[in-house]
Amino acid sequence: MAALLAAPVRAEIPGKVIEQAKSCVVSVERTTAIGINGERSGRANATGFIVDLGRGLIATNRHVSGTSPAKYRIIFRDGSTAQARLLYYDPFNDFAFLKVSTDAFRGGVTQAGFAKGGALAEGSEVFLVGNNESYEYSVKTGKVVNLAVHKPPRQTLSIQTSFDRTGGASGSPVFDAKGRVAAIHSLGSDTSSFEVPAAYLEDALYMLKAGTLPRRGEPWVKLSPVLLSDAARNLRLPKEAADRIRRARPGAKRALMVQKAVPPARLEPGDVVISAGGAVIGDDSYLFDKMADLAAGGEAELEVSRNGGLVTVKTPVGDAQALKVTRFLAFSGGLFTPYTPEMRLATGYAGEGALMVGAEKGSPFYRAGTKSEEDHRLLLTEFNGRKLAGLADLEAAAAEIEDKAPVNFVAVNLASINRSPRADWVNADLKFWPLKTYSWNQDELDWEVKP
Template sequence: MRYIKSVVLGVFLSVHFICYGKAKFKPSVIENAKRSVVSVDTRAALTAYTPPRESYGNGVVIDKAAGYILTSGFTVGPVIVADYTIGFFNGIEAPAKLIYYDTWADFALLQIDPSLFPKEVQAVKLSNTNPLLGQSVFTIAKEKNKKAIDYPGSIDDTNYSIEWTMPQHFIRVSIPSKSGASGSLIFNEAGEGIALNCAGSDTMDIGLHLNYVHHALAALKAKKLPVRKHIGALLTTYSLDDVVRYDHLSAASQKTYCTKFPNAKNKILQVDSTLKGTPAHLRLLPGDLIWALNGQLVGPNLVDFDWALNKSSKDQLLLTIFRNGSFHEVTIPCYDLNSHRIAKIVQFGGITFFETDDMCSTLVGLSPKTLVACIAEPNTIFKVPAFPNDRFKILAMRLLAMNGQPIQSLDVLIELIPQLVHQKYFTVEYINYIPLGHGMWRKFVHNRYKGNVEYDPNLAPPKVWAWDAIHLEWKGQEIVL
């Protein structure tokens, strides 16, 4: 009898889940979503540390009165001088401007003239409700000059970590085929957005938790720059069972945590690494577990931890961490993520110089605001190690000095450039981060090098690009020689 009851219960639950996971969405909901999703055509003229390219993605109309279109950060950048064109469901196109991108979370906001929206387009409501495990969802992909396509799926993880971005809270959606819907939304049955589609594979899409977007929108609508604070710790989720097994967390502490966070799914926040030059770098260690913030227990949801940092009114925070079998209290200051934005770029001798932001700094282990170059023209005058390409070279060069004069900022470089141009022949000193070698042998050591440079007047003249926060555009000006 017990066996029969178990089978019946199992069949009931299976049928219920299948029906829920394959819900039939109302045609009107799908149609409204399709009209709200747009194509985003990005034509990059200059980039800081990503290959110059023309790329296509998706976006979603979220506020017609303000002209706001939400998209992924990767779709519009990061840190590029570009033109953006929006394509609507009916083939009409409109130019857009980038008004905000987050320095850690993968989202950005474009803006168009509100009068250019087709009247049939309805702005999508962004839900304030957390996504649920097993929830039926769909996403919409809109390729340029093509009709939008809907892809149904279901949420199979509400707290998902990936390694190729800055730490942020994602959800994972099981989907039957590759959607190509990056920059679109993940919609619930009511047609509301519950996550921002950021990437995917043949079997899944991942979406950014919308609390990051809600926080930014509230500030922008008040004509303020969103407050973004951090300590420089790159966090991930870790198994609570492994904490007990390998890090020797007591059963009593485990019970306290599970009682406080019954939906934690056996996860806890852990320090994966720290960003050099930030407050966390000398105070936290890889493997540290984040137990409490300012005396309040911290759960496994990274978005909650990030939100707590943003709203903290104190310059210093008190972290309780679990390390090597015991609890420790660490006082740690916050810093302003917006202070590390790349707001100025210099073109000189076929190379683009800039001061690193947090994302770029994590790629090579440098402190933010370090003077580097990552992209060069094929005929650059700087003969440094690089990966060649038909249209550009990819390099990883930390600039140290020119003509024996130390250079630690873009402003110093700008002042020195006229002298270097008139002199024509000069030296450059740098640290190389590109692996060197031949065949099976590779050198990964970051050595200091010195090279000779001959200025070529046939190249484009030296130029400074600066972000104009008033007119929401990059403005270029030649350096007076």
């Protein structure tokens, strides 16, 4: 009976290791002025960690830094503070880097060291240091549950751990038992959490340290893992292809299937990816990402299973860095951005235009939305008789509008099941909501506003 009631044996991580790990951890406060890309204005508190003392770089989550105009304050363990700027956020994975003056680093702070590839296995002890439920430098311990799970919005490779969910822990470093960063905490539930592998951060840091922005490829698809047995039965995956995956990746149970695709992708929903550039992919979305990164701005050659046969597809790969929202407009109360690949894949609508992502209450364009901040997603396709191929067309057309003049437009409501274009109109109010353009200046790491 005593043996049955005995507590399970759990390895203890030395206190010295945990204490040393805390020295690279910081608190992050973000105040967002204007929300774009589905983000809201307001304040948020989270965690970050120092990854480069010499360059003043701090890692946190993309959903912490945001992609909108914002101000950042870093709070160090000794209580000192520093202002930060957003240096880089990843287009797909949940991490970003903030930059502070190196003068902000005082005695006692250290730079995080990264774990080597293969340092973790299922069952490995890990711990997290963060601002869990606003308690600074609180520690959670847990285990690796699964080394390879896929989380939305894309084919993001994540590590599943046994940490329970807590507010304020976003952006926390996840350490192995030796105090090396193996991942960054991203999201969780009441029973488990999901972490972005450190390899993604290290790849980006390598480029940043070389003085260039990380190169990321946009394949214009959303992938989803599928069991090889299901792919064979339901998608007619050839046995020879499944065998190749198992030989190249011993123990593999899944492959990556194209769930969604939008132009200009030449991949099709239901395609099962076998290899890229001759390398068998299996369900290794990190390897797929690296293939896309190398092909950014050109084409990638992939072997896929399609309708029971094996075909080679050369598909365009966009430059994800260039496709980020680096310019947006405010006009007559509406907020307009480019129609991004992320939104195309999320909505499944492949048309062209300028996307209205929000509108101020009481403004002319607020009436044109759905009266809900979350659902202000109108894709304007025509504006005063002018076809809109993108944001630049809207900007040129809006510049010709005078105060109180009628504005006719055609739009598709992406928040509605009915995607039929509809005509509407508003009367411009430029006294209270004049035309403004917001442009990202990478050299200054700040948004410029005109006029």
